[in-house]
Amino acid sequence: IQMTQSPSSLSASVGDRVTITCRASQSVATHLNWYQQKPGKAPVVLIYAASSLQSGVPSRFSGSGSGTDFTLTISSLQPEDFATYYCQQSYYTLQNTFGQGTKLEMK
Amino acid sequence: EVQLLESGGGLARPGGSLRLSCAASGLTFSGAVMSWVRQAPGKGLEWVSTLTGNGGSETYGDSVKGRFAVSRDNSKNTLYLQMNSLRAEDTAIYYCARADYYHGSGSYYFDSWGQGTLVTVSS
Numbered sequence: 462i463q464m465t466q467s468p469s470s471l472s473a474s475v476g477d478r479v480t481i482t483c484r485a486s487q488s489v490a491t492h493l494n495w496y497q498q499k500p501g502k503a504p505v506v507l508i509y510a511a512s513s514l515q516s517g518v519p520s521r522f523s524g525s526g527s528g529t530d531f532t533l534t535i536s537s538l539q540p541e542d543f544a545t546y547y548c549q550q551s552y553y554t555l556q557n558t559f560g561q562g563t564k565l566e567m568k
Numbered sequence: 569e570v571q572l573l574e575s576g577g578g579l580a581r582p583g584g585s586l587r588l589s590c591a592a593s594g595l596t597f598s599g600a601v602m603s604w605v606r607q608a609p610g611k612g613l614e615w616v617s618t619l620t621g622n623g624g625s626e627t628y629g630d631s632v633k634g635r636f637a638v639s640r641d642n643s644k645n646t647l648y649l650q651m652n653s654l655r656a657e658d659t660a661i662y663y664c665a666r667a668d669y670y671h672g673s674g675s676y677y678f679d680s681w682g683q684g685t686l687v688t689v690s691s
Contacts, residue, residue: 494677503663503681504613510675547613551676555627557615
């Protein structure tokens, strides 16, 4: 299963509402997760099962979608949110695929 | 708190081998589905391999199939990745990660990650 994110990069300002899209090459139902990665650090899960917010993650992050089309939304961008975001499908438990990433930069 | 600590990275020659280890604590290791994920310099995340808790099922990404082997020693709470026939394109930070299970939808997601170990393949 191939995962395609768009855009590959995005410039935004603090306070903006930001949406990142992830498309699967075939249906993954809701087996879709979102991660944030900052330079030099390991990824951190934000959203699992398409729309469930991981404990400790701010509520400005939300996920939606099912089947092949998914979105990650940041409702009001904060300075600490500038990072790279990845989607990942886990439809086949033991076979995973990540999207190519979306780099969120400060405008 | 789950802690994962990778080790074993370093410089290897093309065609050579390396064995990575991931020492786990703070979890019931024998019940945990564990994976390796790598990231080449300046590139995105690439799933490498997954191994079930009892070691009964293992899977690999196409780029490493037939060259890498994942294993675990549940008595030592340690996950391994044996990497053979290394290529320049295997150069990456290798992370181990625990795949947690969400019963609501039957989904797995990587909820805990190590800090990574760097593997460099160069002559």
